Amino acid sequence: MSEIPQQQREKIAAQFIKALPFCAALDIKLDSMNVSSAAMSMPYDKRIIGDPETGVVHGGAVSALLDTCCGLAVSLHPESGKPTATIDLRIDYMRPAKVGERIVAEAEVYRATRTVAFVRAFAHDGDRENPVASATGAFTFSPFAKDAA
Amino acid sequence: MKRPEPLQVVKERRDGALKLLVESVPYISFMGVSFDRRGDELTAVMAFDPKIIGNPVLPAIHGGATASFLEIAALIELSWQRAWGALEEGSADVAAIQGAGYLRLPKTIDFTVDYLRSGLPRDCYARARVNRSGRRYASVHVEAWQDNRSKLYAQATGHFLMPQLIVDE
Structure with a gap:
């Protein structure tokens, strides 16, 4: 077997996300999936406030959302053959997220080599043109052996 | 010469501010993070929880939990170091700080x-080092480990915008 149909890939990925305790703790939901890309979102919650003066969500929760979304995008790459792990992830925080708003993350694999997937992602709270944060990361990548079997 | 303050008073002020x-x-x-203080040195601890x-x-x-832990450790260390100077002047109490x-x-x-190693289902520890802290910007490095201090499981570098002190406003 050298390839999994996209539909089946999405089904496996959705099940995997559902089984993640940390995503459940943050109430992170899967919004959409495509080839090498995904969108996920996280609701506002008082328990994840990072700035008590303003009520803005902690950056760490936003990075958890972005990290998960990036990992999911990697698993939706047509050549991805094994579970992935984050090698490194950089988050740039552009502005505080709006208090009370759901945060949406979108990620895409823009390049995958035989060993590494390079991913870009951003997070917004309603307006895609005005992001809250952006991320760039390197993830482990193991494509299916093409000449196997 | 001024008599040193009683130990208990000093401890209470430092622990109260932290x-x-x-x-x-x-x-x-929410992340189950606490701080262990030895003098001015802080160690962040994230207790393992299945969640x-x-x-x-x-x-x-x-x-994402590891990233959150490291960011929390960096933010607290940075704030703590700045508050420490004011605390040690002795005249200010916690409310004034x-x-x-x-x-x-x-x-x-x-x-x-x-991410250097996968995070095992154990407690995590982190220490942050402020490499530069100016009036506006700061640069902080954080190292995290689990069982063995010499085997880091993650490290991070971050840049921060310092809050203005009310006396400066």
Whole structure:
């Protein structure tokens, strides 16, 4: 077997996300999936406030959302053959997220080599043109052996 | 010569300021992070909890939980160091320190996490080092480990925007 149909890939990925305790703790939901890309979102919650003066969500929760979304995008790459792990992830925080708003993350694999997937992602709270944060990361990548079997 | 303050008074002031700083942030308790203080040195501790798992098969701690832990450790260290100077002047009590804005948290500009090993289902420890802290910007490095201090499981570097002190406003 050298390839999994996209539909089946999405089904496996959705099940995997559902089984993640940390995503459940943050109430992170899967919004959409495509080839090498995904969108996920996280609701506002008082328990994840990072700035008590303003009520803005902690950056760490936003990075958890972005990290998960990036990992999911990697698993939706047509050549991805094994579970992935984050090698490194950089988050740039552009502005505080709006208090009370759901945060949406979108990620895409823009390049995958035989060993590494390079991913870009951003997070917004309603307006895609005005992001809250952006991320760039390197993830482990193991494509299916093409000449196997 | 001024007599040194009783030990208990000094401890209470230091612990009181740290407690205020840490307990003001809901996300820190949500993540189960606490701080161990020895003099001015802080060690952040993230107690293992099944809810921080990101890979149930291995099992391993979620990268986002690790990133959160490191960012919390960096933010608290940065605030703590600045508050420490004011605390040690002795004249200010905890309420005055808070009133002057020393316990306001910096804002993260960027944060880069380097995942070195998978996080095992154990407690995590982290120490942050402030490499530069100016009036506006600060650069902080954080190292995290689990069982063995010499085997880091993650490290991070971040840049922060320092909150203005109320005396400066």
